[in-house]
Amino acid sequence: MNDNQVNDSKYRECVYEIVRQIPVGRVMTYGQIAGILGEGYTPRTVGFVMHGADTKETPWQRVINSQGACSTGRMTVPVNLQQQILEAEGVKFNEKGRCDLNVYRWSPEGFEAKEEKQPSLFG
DNA sequence: AACTTGACGAGGG
DNA sequence: CCCCTCGCCAAGT
Numbered sequence: 410m411n412d413n414q415v416n417d418s419k420y421r422e423c424v425y426e427i428v429r430q431i432p433v434g435r436v437m438t439y440g441q442i443a444g445i446l447g448e449g450y451t452p453r454t455v456g457f458v459m460h461g462a463d464t465k466e467t468p469w470q471r472v473i474n475s476q477g478a479c480s481t482g483r484m485t486v487p488v489n490l491q492q493q494i495l496e497a498e499g500v501k502f503n504e505k506g507r508c509d510l511n512v513y514r515w516s517p518e519g520f521e522a523k524e525e526k527q528p529s530l531f532g
Numbered sequence: 533a534a535c536t537t538g539a540c541g542a543g544g545g
Numbered sequence: 546c547c548c549c550t551c552g553c554c555a556a557g558t
Contacts, residue, residue: 450553
């Protein structure tokens with residue numbers, strides 16, 4: 410019996426599912442993922458869940474904070490490792506360690522609707 | 533069962 | 546623009 414423990418990590422799986430869909434050169438914020446999952450999910454918990462992500466199966470580096478910066482801080486990984494990986498994927502960071510979310514922020518299909526300019530439906 | 537911690541976000545000064 | 550505070554919820558002790 411070793412396949413029943415997967416059922417317990419259902420909460421985390423939802424987060425990983427979205428993160429794995431982030432294409433190369435793109436990023437998402439913790440709050441954005443929390444907003445998509447909604448029920449019981451908050452930026453705080455998403456970050457906590459991401460902390461347990463598999464570095465070989467989940468592109469954890471593509472998840473950054475709302476400021477467009479890496480929040481890893483002084484975690485188990487070397488300083489700014491996340492930023493280094495993203496830069497290798499094509500994401501540009503400024504000297505403040507922040508990138509332009511208006512350019513790199515990505516959303517899964519069905520959740521990108523936010524500023525859809527209606528082509529003058531009646532005029 | 534209760535308290536504390538944590539890869540966050542928004543608001544106020 | 547930077548710093549501080551409150552809210553938010555899961556997991557560890």
